[in-house]
Structures are given as C-alpha cells and as structure tokens.
Amino acid sequence: MHIPRTVTTAAAAAAPRFAMYYDQWHTASPSKDAMAGITHVITAFASTTLFTSDPPGTYTPFTDVSTLRSQFPDGTKVCMAIGGWGDSAGFSVGQKDDTSRKLYAKNIASTLDSLGYDCIDVDWEYPGGNGEDYKQNPNSGKTDEIANYALLLQEIKSAIGDKELSIAVPGLERDMIAFTSEQVPKISAAVDVVNVMSYDLMNRRDNTTNHHTSVKGSLATVDKYISLGMDAAKMNLGFAFYAKYFTAQGECTQPIGCPTVSLEDASGGDTGKSGAVTFQEVPPVLASGKADTDQGGQWFWDSATSYFWTWDTPDFVAQKFEKIVKARGLGGVMAWSLGEDDASRTYIKALQTGLKTL
Template identity: 75%
Template sequence: MHVPRAATSACAAAAAATAHRFVMYYDQWHAASPTKGQTAGITHVVTAFAGSTLFTSDPPGSPTPFVDVATLRTQFDDGVKVCMAIGGWGDSAGFTTGQKTEESRKTYAKGVAATLDRLGYDCVDVDWEYPGGNGEDYKQNPNSGKTDEIASYALLLQEIKAAIGDKELSIAVPGLERDMIAFTPEQVPLIDAAVDAINVMTYDLMNRRDTQTNHHTSVEGSLATIDKYLSLGMTASKMNLGFAFYAKFFKTTGECSQPVGCATAELEDANGGDTGQSGAVTFRETPPVLASGIPDTEKGGVWYWDPSTSYFWTWDSPQFIAQKFETIVKARGLGGVMAWSLGEDSSDWTYVKALQAGLATL
C-alpha cells in the first residue's frame, strides 16, 4: 500500500514524540483533577511521597497512598506508568539506614519490590535529597558523617533494580553542582548503569542557602547542570530535563535592578532553618506579581523585583520552555522531560501545554 509522504512524516513525528518520556509528579499537597485530554502524552505519573523509613524493616511498613492507583490511571493516557516516589526533601533518614550494609540494602530493596507489587505500581522513583550530604539537616548532621553514602548510593540502587526486575527504577538528582556530592566521576557510571531514568531537578538553582539573587530555573543554568552530568558520564537518553510549575521569591536588602547579583536578606539561620524571608508560589495561585515579569533573554528566565516588599521573584515561562527544548533537550539528545508538579500548574494548564508543545517538536 502506498503511504503519502505527508502521512509518513506525521507518523514519524508521532513516533518520535512517544519515544520521549514525559514524567509528571503528582503530589499529595496539591490536588489535581485533570481529564485525559489535558494530560495527553504524559508517559509516567509519579505519586509523591512514600516515607523513606518504611522499607528499612522486614516486613516493610505499609504506606497509605493519598490517591488510589487504579483511579489515578483513568486521568491519563492508556498505558501510562504509575510510579511510587520514595523520600523527598527532608526525608533521607531511611536511605541513610538502608544503605549501610549489604544486608540492609537487600532488606530495603525487598521491601520496595513487595510494596510496588501490593499496591499496583509500575515503577519506583528514589528521591534521596541528597546522598553524601547537603540535605535539609546538613547543619545537624554534617556532610563529614555521610561519606559512606557516596559509594553506597549506587549499591542501594543496584539492589532495588535487581529486586523489582522489569519494573522501572528512576532517581531524582540535584540541579546544583554544590549538591552533587555523591556524583563523582567514579560513581556516576555506576549510578547511571543501575537506573532506567534520571529526573534532573533543573530548578531551585537558587535557594535559601544563597546570598545573592539568581534565576531558579533559567535556560543557561539548566544547560550547565545537564552538561555537568554528561561530563561525569551520565547517559543523555536516560536524563529527563526538569521543569518547575511554581515561582520562587527571596527578600533582598535593597533595590534590585537586575536578576543576578542582588544581595539577599538572611534566608537561612545558623542552624540551617528557614528565616521566612523566601518561599514559593504555585502557578495555580496566580499571584498578581507574575503579570509584571521581565524576560531575561540572555540567561533565559523571568524575574521581577517588587519594590513594595523587596522580594525578588524568579520563574519560567512558555517562551523559555520552548527554548529549553531547542537548546537542551534536542541539542543534548535527552530522553525526555519531567515536571514538579501537576497540581501546581495554572487552572488552564499553561505549563503542561507548553511541555506538550515542546515534545511535539522532537
């Protein structure tokens, strides 16, 4: 049968789009009720989070999913993979315990596998933030006491993958080079080989540990993160570029007329705690300040300094999302994209649509 060239091209384009991963986190703090049409193309939905300590015992603890897996599937394309994320920001205690010995790693992996089977998950996402140190408790539990995690991180991942078999294993990895403590040239090839996909958190590139303003998820910053991982030996096709469905704000000490380099107030106290001078707002909340955004076309991010509050704001836009597809996803041959999180998008799903449009160009 003769197939017209236009039809052939359309089929090829569709096949290319479906070959890329479209990973969406679905978190317990932001409710979402999308239709299948609104979530079209999403290949993986990751529920966040199961506690990291649940899997340190045999039998494991029993997580209580905040959403029924079978019901969740009905909101996405047929064949979507539903994954269980473990850990998250501030929850690393279970990983620290689980990675200690060969026996503890096997126990942890066995518990993860049993839980996936019991609850009907297709995959697991390990959100250990961060192996080797720099987690939320870095002042109470200094990095010097976590050096064993650098080598054991890959070992724990290997055990989990062996235990879950054909089910997929993904990991969430830091976007800031200063947090890549366990991602050494020796360890990255081992980490890379153990997993099926890598969700790169190319956002929060400015946080409360900084003392000067910067974009939290710019094109330039995101590309630098991806290039760092590539230089360490990560496989491009395993990496998913991360997108944030929220804006961040930081108090400054004075007037701020440019996006990079303004002095901030004290954002973190001596114990590593939050001073309340910074935060995040979801796009669903649509803060009026976002209408005043200034595109930084040099670095590829949106910013605004609010004179009434002295808050420096930083966020992404559909314009720069499109640019990230061209200059990062395409240019570096990445395997897909991911976003945190579905329920934080605007009510008209502006950012989901932007990712769908970007994927359609691949």
C-alpha cells in the same frame, strides 16, 4: 552506508518521556483529555523509613493506583516516589551495608507489587549530604553514602526486575556530592530514568540573587551530568510549576547578584524571608515580569516587599526544548507538579507543545 528511512534504532523510535509528579498537597483531579503525552505519573511521597524494617511498614497512597491510572492516557505508567526534600533518614539506614540494602530493595519491590505500581522513583535529596539537616547532621558523617548510593540503586533494580527505576537528582553542582566521575557511570547503569531537578538553582543557602531556573542554568546542570558520565538518553529535563521569591537587601535592578537578607539561620532553618508560590495561585506580580534574554529566565523585583521573584515562562520552556532537550539528546522531560499548574494548564500545554518538536 545508506540506511532506509524505515529503519530506526530503538532509541530513535521510542516516544519521548513525559513524567509528571502528582503530589499529596496539590490534588486537583486531572482531566484525561488534558493529560495527552504523559508517559509517567509519579505519586509523592512514600516515607523512606517504611522500607527499613522486616516486614516493611504500610504505605497508603493519597490516591489509589487504579483510580489514578484511569485518569491518564492508556499506557501511562504509575510510579511511586520515595523520599523528597527533608526525608532521607530511611535511605541513610538502608544504604549502610549489603544486608540493609537487600532488605530495603526487597521491601520496595513487595510494596510496588502489593499496590500495583509500575515503577519506583528514588527521590533522595541528597546522597552524601547537603540535605535539610546538613547543619545538624554534617556531610562529614555521610561519606559512606557516596559509594553506597549506586550499590543501593543496583539492589533496588535487581529486586524490581522489569519495573522501571528512576531517580531524582540535584540541579546544583554543589549538591552533587555523590555524583563523582567514578560513581556516575555506576549510577547511570543502575537506573532506567534520571529526573534532573533543573530548578531550585537558587535557594535559601544563597546570599545573592539568581534565577531559580533558566535556560543557561539548566543547560549547565545537564552538561555537568553528561561530563561525569550520565547517559543523556536516560535524563529527563525538569520543569517547576512555581515561582520562587527571595528578600533582597535594597533595590534590585538586575536578576543576578543582588544581595539578599539572611534566608537561613545558623542551624540551617528557614528565616521566612523566601518561599515559593505555585502557578495555580497565580501571584499578580508575575504579570510584571521581565525576561532575562541572556540567561533565559523570568524575574521581577517588587519594591513594595523587596521580594526578588524568579520563574519560568512558556517561551523559556520552548527554548529549553530546543537548546537542551534536543541539543543534548535527552530522553524526555519531567515536571513538579501536576496540581501546581494554573487553571488554564499553561505549563502542561507548553510541555506538550515542546514534546511535539522532538
């Protein structure tokens, strides 16, 4: 049956999402004109432990909601992120049983209302284990989180009503402990938006080099979630406004598979042999980067420091729109984080350009 061009589905008519994290460590004031297309700005982070008590603790954002709202285009939703890397203690308490989940959700809802937020982003890294404390608090003690994660999200969504619930989810398959074929459909049904952290695909737990973000790596992450039952239209593809470096052992002539020194100690701590540098800081070494056209990532081995560098470029950003966002029917994109882009807003502009192609 022929359908007139003027008739579109709600999904087709909806503008693509463009979510931007705005973190408390990089607070350069955005120019409203430069923020065109941003649909969600997400302040990071509220502590997870604030919501476990009755009454809840008090969250004081680093910037108030009304001020932040005035810095973005009309209609941009202002969201509160809870958690982040290294903060999951409150989630672990909140997810335990029906009573704790209801209290946690009620406290989130009241905090959103009192501060004027439009939405909540649950940044639990990572339910089921593999968080920062995985050596001290092993995954074997967190198996209850696998089933309870979706239950907690259901309670939060029920408590906040019409306000949006988004989640940040891991990019590495080894970290998708709670994202099983049984649980993912429940997780997907409970939330409105899924912010896929399709970066940090190499971290200090690795002992050979790889791109921390790439076209092929990001596509593999997205395809894994889709295969598990995640609704593609709810997913935002993630972009990182920073480069990462890892100390290699000896010369590194290719981006994949060079051995590294020990990047993590026996207790899971950082040995100081790896790190991240924001595009705001523009490390000079980035000018020497090489494009891995097979994987779709930028890299460089610095012989002076033995650092293996890995990052994204505007060209690979464009490829991700074509080969992932469009090809897989994703609902939009997100980036970490606003204040980490360079002075010319190179990466915000690259995302804005990509969004115009959708």
